[in-house]
Amino acid sequence: MRGFRRIIFLTVAVFLFASFRANAAQDPGTSLPDDKKGHQIQVVYVETQSSAGSNYHTNGRVKQWVSEIQSWLKSKTGKELIFDTYQGQLDIAYLKYEGNIDMKNDEDLVRMYQKLNPTNYLGKNLAFIIDQKLSTQGDICGWALLSGGYSLAMPNWPDCIDDDEQGIAAFLGLSSSAGTILHEILHSYGVNHACDSTTTSDLMHGEPECAAAGIAFSYLEKMTFDKSGLNYYGGNKTGVDLKTLRIWSDGSGTTEFLIPPNLQIVPPVTTTTTGTTGKKTINCTKGKVSKKITAKNPKCPKGFKIKI
Ligand SMILES: [Zn+2]
Known part of the structure; x- marks a missing residue:
């Protein structure tokens, strides 16, 4: 995992919506039965040791962010991403983490969810939204492992929630929290930062590289989604053309997005496997604990040794 490049996103503040209606479906730890098969984004709400008790998962806020993301994407591309739902409601899994999250231990959350x-x-891309007051990574609002299939957003870090998020959404087209969440999800699909000289407000604008390229972000323009069509939607200058991935609700795209095998740390429960999947199983041990890892190219989790 250390070989991947970590990407951070600097964003300005966001705000408080007084109230939202219906709660999204959610259940501690586990995903509710899936409405859809195949690739989808699972939103996972995490409360850590320094949680502010914001309850964004139950007060409608998370649901609002996701619906903002969907309608914004639809206005830009005519498509929506696939979010995990249960009976038509956004399925938000909940995790309690006994500590605080930083870039070094974020994989713990992936492990917890997989277990x-x-x-x-x-087949699930995990979008963690974390209620944590303690800022462990300085002046950022989220990060993701490039192509790693998971991302994190930290709405309770300084300046990451704007009191006038609704106003910002009207102004920029997308609120900063929703923008952060989507920006990080796109990193997790393999999109790197886009420094596009034709726009000053691209969703995938990132620092320090864009400032170094002489392109400053502007909060005076509506946010754009690969305006030139060269970077990540229609072209792949930033590493991947999202249009080609099978991640859209209309079923378009030809390339399946695969979570890196080294992040698949709990073997799927399989009925008698045949050789046709090309998967191998290895035994990994750490002290008295042993695990079977099944993947195309199985690797032992960190700290585990392969047992031959
Ligand atoms: Zn970024």
Whole structure:
């Protein structure tokens, strides 16, 4: 995992919506039964040791961010991403983490989710939204592992929630929290920062590289989604053309997005496997604990040794 490049996103503040209506479906730890098969984004709400008790998962806020993301994407591309739903409601899994999250331990959350959902985590991109007051990574609002299949957003870090998020959404087209969440999700699909000289407000604008390229972000323009069509939607200058991935609700795209095998740390429960999947199983041990890892190219989790 250390070989991947970590990407951070600097964003300005966001705000408080007084109230939202219906709660999204959610259940501690585990994903509710999936409405859809195949690739989807599972939103996971995490409360850590320094949680502010914001309850964005139950007060409608998370649901609002996701619906903002969907309608914004639809206005830009005519498509929406696939979010995990249960009976038509956004399925928000909940995790309690006994510590605080930083870039070094974020993989713990992936592990926790996979352990709780051993039969259906495969094919899911995990979007963690974290209620944590303690800022452990300085002046950022989220990060993701490039192509790693998971991302984190930290709405309770300084200046990451704007009191006038609704106003900002009207102004920029997308509120900063929703923008952060989407920006990080796109990193997790393999999109690197886009420094586009034709726009000063691209969703995938990032620092320090864009400032170094002489392109400053402007909060005076509506946010754009690969305006030139060269970077990540229609072209792949930033590493991937999202249009080609099978991540859209209309079923378009030809390339399946695969979570890196080294992040698949709990073997899926399989009925008698045949050789046709090309998967191998290895035994990994750490002290008295042993694990079977099944993947195309299985690797032992960190700290585990392969047992031959
Ligand atoms: Zn970024």
